[in-house]
Amino acid sequence: MIRAIDLAALNTATKYPSIPTYHALDPKNGGLIEETVDFNGDVYLTEKVDGTNGRIISFPNGDYVLGSREELLYARGDLIGNPALGIADALRPLADRVTPPAEGIRILYLEVYGGKVTAASREYTGNRTVGYRLFDSADVPLEVLEWPRARISNWREDGGQRFLSEYELAQSAKAQDIELVPRLATVDAGGLPTGIAEMQTFLTEHLPVTRVALDESAGGHPEGIVLRNGDRSVIAKARFQDYRRTLKRRTQPAGGR
Template identity: 60%
Template sequence: MRAEDLDLDALNSATKYPSILTYHELGPSGGLLENATAFSGDVILTEKVDGTNGRIITLPGGDYFLGSREELFYARGDRVWNRKLGIVEALRPVAERLSATTEGIRVYYLEVYGGNKITVASKQYTGGTALGHRLFDVAEIDAHILQQPLARVASWREGGGQYFHTEDALTEIATDQDIEMAPRLATIAASELPTGIDEMQDFLTHHPPKTLVTLDQDAGGRPEGLVLRATDRSVIAKARYQNYERTRQLRAKQR
């Protein structure tokens, strides 16, 4: 499979990362509602890093593409590339050393953070312009989907057509490819998760109290929040400090 033989619009669509719902449902005013995501069994808590989503798309034979959540920025061998968000700068060295898949398309999803104001939270990770990246998911894509019309590719993706690896498989891939993962904080029983908004905000103050992925000693160190994952990845949700703080503020105004 060669990069030049692919429909790049279809490849871009098929490999986009799906949206993750908030742990508590987001209401129309921007505040959270008292409807918590239902989990069962064990739940893995990982740090949510505040950066920009990057993709490394690998093909059989060694070709690869790099992109953001919405766009493709670079293909292996390009002499000029899109420098937006520092994604190529951060991920090209990783992509160059990845082992090629033997069949199908593999997508590595990484959070690229820090840098020169990638997000308003960049200063929480670096006091300068250091760039970091952490792996948070890996998916396998059947190349046959790229032969479908774009609308069908998008529908396939939104319907859960991408195959994401379980926690155990993800950990094994990260180890084999020597890529650091988003920090794993704890594994708890679903029954231990707080279901109320106030209780979840208190829970966030301890998980983690300080980010584990600072890039230098001058970083602010405030974490963004948590991602909660079932071990088989059948359920995944995010909990951000900002959402809970906004909800508390909105409630205060209504009193």
């Protein structure tokens, strides 16, 4: 099946769409402004792990392709694959045992972290151990691959991929025996902070240290939290560094550095 597919179209259709920050970013300086993503009802909080995005793209016949955030790296049966960031080596054993979808394409989005993946790897391991956690999953119809790439890209960024709900994701992870990124809490949307300083406090209260450390010598500082509603129609991220940088800038004298 893979040999008959336009791989460039497959790459475009299965990329993970961009996620907005909970407080909007100021295009002038990259700081946060007092404007938030609007949530309603229950909001699920999960740890945002600082690694690299890996994709397992599965087909009904058992074929699969592994990818990074931007490119495809390996297909089942390849003798040679792209070794970028150790993604293929980390995910291939999992991809070999994942149950294929009954129809269409199923994508598992996993954060590969630790090792020498990012500068923050030391927060998760002192021994260069590599781990992964599932953070999302989506379905894509095969017919999408027949569209022009520009149309596929627009479709993806407009929410065309069907993402699993919080319940479906949990059930899928359990059935496949894959660890999810940690679930921290479920809060009512009305209780979410709207102020930047208040949100920094909220982050610290819910995630004082990472919950995905791979060994006892890990630094332990977390990257942030992802907020999503039950059906994943609304999703946002909140990173510690964005709040620290914004609040630090506010305390600096005018014209200071």
